Amino acid sequence: MKAITIRQPWATLVAIGEKRFETRSWRTNYRGEIAIHAGKKVDVKICRQEPYRSILQKHGYTAERLPLGAVVAVGRLEQCYNVKADLGTAAILGEEADLVDGAEYIFGDFSAGRYAWEMTDMRLLKEPLSVVGRLGLWNCDHPLRN
Structure with a gap:
């Protein structure tokens, strides 16, 4: 299964479904099942700012209680959109000119x-699976259980 390492708190926000778009400087043609791996670093300052703090808290997380160095969820990489325009409080994606705003906009670049x-x-894993992450899309060879 393909996996992507994401720094915290963004990995958890993706895993719990509060962050639908992971923003990157590079595109991928891959579509399909993907494991979300939480990197070993946490941006503690961001975790204490709104809307991060209250959304994490709503799901039982704090900056000090985020899984690190582990696969935390499995889902699907559905599509990869080019960001057409950043409007300062929203962004326009892809040829269909989909608008991203609110917390979703705040959670990405x-x-x-x-x-x-x-x-x-x-789908969150019942228990995070300790795995060494990598840059880019990588193959996670460990059996993942929900």
Whole structure:
């Protein structure tokens, strides 16, 4: 299964379904099942800012209680959109000119020219699976159980 390492708190936000788009400087043609791996670093300052703090808290997380160095969820990489325009409080994606705003916009870097990877069907693992992450898309050879 393909996997992607994401720094915390963004990995958890994707895993719990509060963040639908993972933004990257590069595009991917891959579509299909994907494991979300939480990196070993946490941006503690971001975790204490709104809307991060209250959304994490709603799901029982704090900056000090986020899984690290582990696969936390499995879902689907549905689509990869080019960011057409960053309007400052919203962004325009893809040829259909889909609008991203609110917390979703705040949770990503939607600078024009970047890519928004649409993540769907996220399922948290019952227990995070300790795995060494990697850069880019990588193959997770460990059996993942929900």
